[in-house]
Amino acid sequence: MIKPSATSFRFVGRSLDPVLRELRLNDELREVEPKVFDLIEYLLRNRERVVSKDELQDKLWPDVVVTEASLSRAIMKARKALDDHAREAEIIRTVPRKGFRFVADVREPAGSVFLVDGLSDVHFVENNGIHIAWRTLGEGPTDVFFAPGFVSHLDTRYRIREVAEFDTQLAAGRRLIAYDKRSVGLSERIGERPTLEENVGDMLAVLDAAKSKKAVxxxxxxxxPVACRFAAKYPDRVTALILYGxxxxxxxxxxxxxxxxxxxxxxxxxxxxxxxxGAASLELFAPSISDDPAAQDGWARYLRSAATPGVIRGMFEVLRDIDVRDELAGINxxxxxxxxxxxxxxxxSAGRDLAERIPGAKFVELPGRDHWWFVGDQQSVLQAMQPYLQATSEP
Structure with a gap:
C-alpha cells in the first residue's frame, strides 16, 4: 500500500500530517481552513525552491480567479496557524517579486522515505565482473520483472508518488522485481557502452539472483528491444511479455x-x-506535466541522480543502431x-508494427500523449495489462 509519507513532516516544534489533515504546534492541534492547509503543505513539499504566486494560484485554485489580495490573506492565515511572523519568518519567507519559500528545516524519519510498503533491501548480483542492483516489491505467486527506460534509480523511484502508486497496484498479489541497468542508478558505473547482449545477460542474472524461474x-x-531478445532467447523464463511505448x-x-x-x-x-x-526533454517524455515547476525540478534531480551525460550519450548511440526485427518471429x-x-x-505506429511482427501479439492503442506510463491515465495501462498478469510463475 502507499504510505502516508506526510506523517514524517516535523519542523521547529510543529508537525504537519496531510493524511490526517492535522497541523500541530508543540503537539497542540491547530484549526486550519482547508485551503490554508493545502497552501502550507504545497510550500513544504516544494521547500527546495521559491514558489511563485502564479504557481500557487494555478495549483490551489485551478478553476477560480484568485486576486493577489486573497492570496496574501491565505499566506497571512498560514503564518498565523504556524505562529510564524512575516518580518522574522522562521517557516514561510516572502521572496520579493518572486514568491514564497518554506525555509524551516524539516525532519523525515527513515520509515517514511519511501512511499510504498513491502519494499525489499537493494541487492547486487555480479555479472561478468559488473554489479547490478535489484530489489523487489510485494509478494505473490506471479513474478513481474520490470525493465526500465534509459534512466532509473531504485531508491529515488519510490519517492515519486505516481511511480509508487503504479508499482503498488502492479505488485498487488504479485512480486515485482526491478533493477537498474549497468552504468545507471545504483548499478555499477562502467566506462564503456553497454551492448544489447550485455543487457540481456544482466536481466538473466537478476532473475537468477531473485530465484525466479519464470516471470512476466x-x-x-x-x-x-532488450526484452524482445530475452524472450526469444530464453522462452522458458518468460510467462508473458508486456511492452509499452x-x-x-x-x-x-x-x-x-x-x-x-x-x-x-x-x-x-x-x-x-x-x-x-535540468528538465531535459520533459516536453517529450511527459507533455501533460511539462509546464509544472515541481515536475521540472523532480525530473532534473532524477536525471542527475541516475546517470552522467557521457553514459547517456553512449547508451543512446547503442540504441540508435538497434534492430531486432528479425528476432521477433521467435517470440512464442x-x-x-x-x-x-x-x-x-x-x-x-512503431508499437503497432512491433505487435504485427510478434506471432499472436495483441496491440492496444491507448489515449494520451505522455511517453511515461505512470503519468496521465494509469488505470488504462494497468487494466490492459491484467489478463497478462494472471499466469502463475515459479519463484
Missing amino acids: IFAVSESG TFACGLKDDDYPHMWSRKTYDAWVDSLISQWG CPTLVLHRRGDRLVQC
Missing part, C-alpha cells in the same frame, strides 16, 4: 518509417545532453504491446 516481463521504452528498430529506414532519421535522432541526443542537469509467449496514441517520443 514488463519492458518500457528503450528496454523493449517501445520499438523494434532505432532509426527510420526505407521500410521502417516509424522512428526519427539519424540526423534528427543525433540532434535530439545533442539537445538532451546539453540540457542535462503471450505478448501485449501498449502505446499511447499521441506519444511524442516514439510514434504509435
Whole structure:
C-alpha cells in the first residue's frame, strides 16, 4: 500500500500530517481552513525552491480567479496557524517579486522515505565482473520483472508518488522485481557502452539472483528491444511479455518509417545532453506535466541522480543502431504491446508494427500523449495489462 509519507513532516516544534489533515504546534492541534492547509503543505513539499504566486494560484485554485489580495490573506492565515511572523519568518519567507519559500528545516524519519510498503533491501548480483542492483516489491505467486527506460534509480523511484502508486497496484498479489541497468542508478558505473547482449545477460542474472524461474516481463521504452531478445532467447523464463511505448528498430529506414532519421535522432541526443542537469526533454517524455515547476525540478534531480551525460550519450548511440526485427518471429509467449496514441517520443505506429511482427501479439492503442506510463491515465495501462498478469510463475 502507499504510505502516508506526510506523517514524517516535523519542523521547529510543529508537525504537519496531510493524511490526517492535522497541523500541530508543540503537539497542540491547530484549526486550519482547508485551503490554508493545502497552501502550507504545497510550500513544504516544494521547500527546495521559491514558489511563485502564479504557481500557487494555478495549483490551489485551478478553476477560480484568485486576486493577489486573497492570496496574501491565505499566506497571512498560514503564518498565523504556524505562529510564524512575516518580518522574522522562521517557516514561510516572502521572496520579493518572486514568491514564497518554506525555509524551516524539516525532519523525515527513515520509515517514511519511501512511499510504498513491502519494499525489499537493494541487492547486487555480479555479472561478468559488473554489479547490478535489484530489489523487489510485494509478494505473490506471479513474478513481474520490470525493465526500465534509459534512466532509473531504485531508491529515488519510490519517492515519486505516481511511480509508487503504479508499482503498488502492479505488485498487488504479485512480486515485482526491478533493477537498474549497468552504468545507471545504483548499478555499477562502467566506462564503456553497454551492448544489447550485455543487457540481456544482466536481466538473466537478476532473475537468477531473485530465484525466479519464470516471470512476466514488463519492458518500457528503450528496454523493449532488450526484452524482445530475452524472450526469444530464453522462452522458458518468460510467462508473458508486456511492452509499452517501445520499438523494434532505432532509426527510420526505407521500410521502417516509424522512428526519427539519424540526423534528427543525433540532434535530439545533442539537445538532451546539453540540457542535462535540468528538465531535459520533459516536453517529450511527459507533455501533460511539462509546464509544472515541481515536475521540472523532480525530473532534473532524477536525471542527475541516475546517470552522467557521457553514459547517456553512449547508451543512446547503442540504441540508435538497434534492430531486432528479425528476432521477433521467435517470440512464442503471450505478448501485449501498449502505446499511447499521441506519444511524442516514439510514434504509435512503431508499437503497432512491433505487435504485427510478434506471432499472436495483441496491440492496444491507448489515449494520451505522455511517453511515461505512470503519468496521465494509469488505470488504462494497468487494466490492459491484467489478463497478462494472471499466469502463475515459479519463484
